[in-house]
Amino acid sequence: MRIVLVGPPGAGKGTQAAFLAKNLSIPHISTGDLFRANISQGTALGKQAKAYMDAGNLVPDEVTIGMAQDRLEQPDAAGGFLLDGFPRNVNQAEALDAYLVEKGIALDGVLDLEVPEEEVVKRIAGRRTCRKDSAHTFHIEYKKPEVEGVCDVCGGELYQRGDDSEDTVRNRLDVYHRETEPIIDYFKQQELVVTITALGPVADVTQRAMDALKKPAKG
Numbered sequence: 448m449r450i451v452l453v454g455p456p457g458a459g460k461g462t463q464a465a466f467l468a469k470n471l472s473i474p475h476i477s478t479g480d481l482f483r484a485n486i487s488q489g490t491a492l493g494k495q496a497k498a499y500m501d502a503g504n505l506v507p508d509e510v511t512i513g514m515a516q517d518r519l520e521q522p523d524a525a526g527g528f529l530l531d532g533f534p535r536n537v538n539q540a541e542a543l544d545a546y547l548v549e550k551g552i553a554l555d556g557v558l559d560l561e562v563p564e565e566e567v568v569k570r571i572a573g574r575r576t577c578r579k580d581s582a583h584t585f586h587i588e589y590k591k592p593e594v595e596g597v598c599d600v601c602g603g604e605l606y607q608r609g610d611d612s613e614d615t616v617r618n619r620l621d622v623y624h625r626e627t628e629p630i631i632d633y634f635k636q637q638e639l640v641v642t643i644t645a646l647g648p649v650a651d652v653t654q655r656a657m658d659a660l661k662k663p664a665k666g
């Protein structure tokens with residue numbers, strides 16, 4: 448399956464993407480994770496991306512689209528993929544479509560995770576992320592780790608992402624409404640969008656997502 452995951456920051460895209468990718472045996476491709484890996488490795492691409500990410504703005508398309516395409520070219524993505532955080536604006540969506548047409552393949556669905564705005568800010572400001580695997584996230588109130596500062600899953604160090612502070616979250620939400628939400632209408636024109644609520648226990652959201660993906664939006 449070839450799937451795109453869309454939703455505001457704090458909707459649980461990373462968490463759901465990890466479960467869904469495992470259930471569907473496809474790679475989880477997160478452009479945010481790719482940027483963070485480049486930053487921690489000190490690459491030129493990471494240096495270009497960092498200031499945009501710290502401010503909660505989008506990294507320019509010239510950098511992002513090439514990076515996403517390079518990742519899609521990897522052999523593990525040949526049979527399908529779950530894109531998390533890409534595309535994030537209409538220009539990127541058009542670039543993805545052009546790429547898929549060139550390869551003679553198509554998306555199977557766009558999963559839209561809905562969550563109320565007040566919930567997003569609460570979720571993100573208290574979020575703590577594992578340095579080893581960003582799909583391992585905790586919350587200082589709602590999902591405390593057994594040992595403070597340590598990931599329950601793999602023992603990695605928990606930290607607050609620089610772009611998870613309240614001010615930056617508000618900017619990321621503005622960016623989401625302005626730049627990213629229009630891609631939902633864009634993909635609706637292709638009858639690809641399935642919308643589910645991202646509220647409730649993680650496992651319930653995963654189940655809802657799996658059910659929604661089984662029923663193709665088309666036809």
Ligand code: AMP
Nearest residue numbers: 478479499500504505506511532533535
């Ligand atoms: P995420 O981990 O998906 O929340 O992404 C973290 C940050 O990485 C975003 O706030 C952007 O600064 C940057 N980023 C990730 N994906 C993209 C994208 N498709 N286009 C532009 N910037 C992106």
